[in-house]
Amino acid sequence: MTATLHRLPDLVPPPTELPPRTAALRADVRAFLAEEQMAGRWTPRADVWLSGWDERFSRELGRRGWLGMTIPKEYGGHGASALDRYVVTEELLAAGAPVAAHWIADRQIGPTLLRFGTEEQRQRFLPGIARGEVYFGIGMSEPDAGSDLAAVRTRADRVDGGWELTGTKVWTSGAHHAHAFFALARSAPRDERHRHAGLSQFIVLLDAPGVQIRPIPLLTGAHHFNEVVFDRVFVPDDMVLGEIGAGWKQVTSELAFERSGPERFLSTFPLLVALVGELAGSAGAEREIGGLVARLWTLRRMSLAVAGSLESGEAPELAAAVVKELGTRYENEVIDVARLLVTTPPDPGAEAGFARLLADAVLHAPGFTLRGGTNEVLRGIVARGLGLR
C-alpha cells in the first residue's frame, strides 16, 4: 500500500537573512538605548508597545531617523527597507523601551497612507509621523463589531463637501493622546448577501467637533483604550482614505502589516531577561530556559521570513496569522515558566525588576491573544488556508 501526500499550502516563507549593513544600525540603536537607560530616562517594562507612551522618546527616535524608516524621503521618511525597520523595532521591544506613542502610526498608518492615501494626505501626515510628533489610533472595533468586523454600524452619510459620521468606536488604543485615527464606517446600507461591501475608511481628527473620547479603564485601572463617540462628525472629501466602498479590502491589507511583527512575541521578553537574571548562578532550570529560547529563536526566524516576503511585495496572510497565533501564546508561556522557576511574587508597586515585570505581564496577558484579531479567528484563517472552510 502506498500513500500519496495531500498538498498543503506554504505555511511559512523561506528563511530571510538580515542584510549585513543592518549590523551597524543595530549597534547604533543598542548604544542609544544603553545610554538612555544609563541616564535613567526610562525603565524596561513588559508590553511597552501598549503602555509605554513617551512622546519625548518618540521624538528622539524621529530625530535619529528611526521612525518612518520605510517612508520615502520626499515625505520626510528615510527610504529604508522593511528589514532595516525590523532591526530597529526588535531592538526597541527587546529593551522594553517606551514605544507606544508612535507605534501604530509607524507600523501601519505610514504604510497604509503610502498605499491608499492621496498626495495631499501623505504630505500632511507622513513627515510628522517620521519625526515622531504625529500619533494615530485605529478606529475599527465597535460594541457589536469585534471579531465580526464587517458588522460595524458607524454610519457615514453623504453631505455637502464630505461625509458625516455617527456611531461609536471602542477599545481605541491611545485615542486620548492621538491626533487622528482611521475610522471604518458604513457608507452604504448593509446588505446581508454582500457583508463586506459598502464599508469605507475615513481619516478623523480626534479634536474635530462632535468627537467625544471617554476612557475605558483596563482591569488595572490604567487608561489605555477608549470609547470614541461620533455625533455627526464632518469629514471633508479630502479626508476619505482610499476609495469609498473599498474599506474592507483596505482594512484587511492593513492587517498583514499588523500581524507578524516582533511585537507579537516580544511583549514579555523583558520578563524573560529578568528571569535569566534571577536564575544566574543557580542550576536546574536549564531545560525550561532552553525551551523558551528555542521557541523564541524560531518565532523570530518565522517573523523575519514574513518580513522578507512582505519586503518582496507578497502578502503572506496565512503565515502572518500563524506567527501571531504562536507568538502571542508564547508571550503567555514566558509568564508560566517564570512563575514555575522563581517564587518571588508579582508586585505591581515595585519600581522595576522581576517582581514588577511579572506583575505587568500577568495583568496584561489577556490582551496578547485578543488584540489585532483573536487566536480563534486567526486559527480560522489558517483553517481556511488549509482548505477546510
Added chain:
Amino acid sequence: MTTSVNQELQELAESVFGDAASSDTGFDAALWRTLEETGLARLTLPAGAGGSEGTLEDAAVVLAAAGAHAARVPLVETDLLAGWLLHAAGVPLPDGPLTAVAGELEVDGTTVRGELRRVPWARAVAGVAVLTGAHVVLLDPGAAEITEGTNLAEEPRDTVRVDGPAAAVVAAPDGVAAELRLRGALGRALLLAGAARGALAAGVRYAGERVQFGRPIGRFQAVQQQLALAAGEVAAASAAASAAARAAADAGFAAPSTRLAVAAAKSRTGEAAGAVARIAHQVHGAIGFTREHDLRLWTTRLWAWREEDGSDAEWNAELGSTVLAAGPSGLWPLITGS
C-alpha cells in the same frame, strides 16, 4: 520566494519520493537506486567523493521531502554524516548506502574491538563510519556481528559487534566530534519537519473525507481549530529546521550561531512532533490507531526521531546552559547573533 534552483530541486525531490510512503519495513532499495541515479544520495559531498556538491540548504529541501514521504533510506547517514566524516578524515568512500555512529571501540593498530548500539540502518549499508576517541574507523558490516533492533518507527537501529581488522583506521581531524553531533541533529530536525508536514497533510485530507453528522468533520470548527494548531507547529518546525540549515550553510558548524540554531531547531522540531502527532491521531479517530492505516508512518517517525540525535530535553538543557552563562545582558545578542 524560493530560489529557482531550490524550486527545481524541490520538484525533483517530490517526484523521487512521490510514492515512497509504504507500510513495508526495511531498506527501500529501489528508492536508493533512484537517489543514486539522480545524485541525491550524496548531495552535499564533493565530486571527489562521488557527491553532487550541493549545499546544506539543498539538503534541507531533499530531507524535508524524505521525511514528508516517510522514505526508508539512510540519506542523512550516508550524505551528511558518514560521507562527510570519511571524506574529512581522508578515507575513500565505499559505494552504496553508509551509516555513521559515535561510540567506544578499542583501537589497536588496524584492529578494533567493541560494541556499537543503536546504529541506524547497519544491516543495510555498505560501510559503518565510527568516530571513536581520536580515530575515525570504517567498518565493513559483513565482517561484524549485527543484532537487529528498531526504533519506534521500526527503522533499523542495530547493535554492531566487531573484533578484528577494520576496513580503515585513521586519526580523527580536529573538531569532528562536535560537528558530527550537530550534523546529526540538523539532519534529524529536517526529517522531523518533513514528517510533521506529512502527518498534517494526512489529517487535513482525512478531515475532508470522513463524514459524521452529515458533513465532513473538517467542517466542524473544533476540528478546524485543532488542525490550525497543528499547522502552526508544522510551520514552526519547518522554519526552525530550514533556518538552521541556512545558518550552517552560511557560517559553518563551528560558528556559535550555528550551534545555537541547530540546538533550537532540534528542540523546536521535537516539540512540534509531539503536538502534531497527537492532533493527527485525534482527528483520525480509531482508524488512525490501527496497523492498517498509513497515519502511523508519520506519527511513529515523529515519536522516534524526536528522541534521536539529542532529544528536545537534551538540546534545551544545552541551550539553557549557554543562555544562563551569557546572563541577562547576553540573552538578546544570542538570539540575534550579534
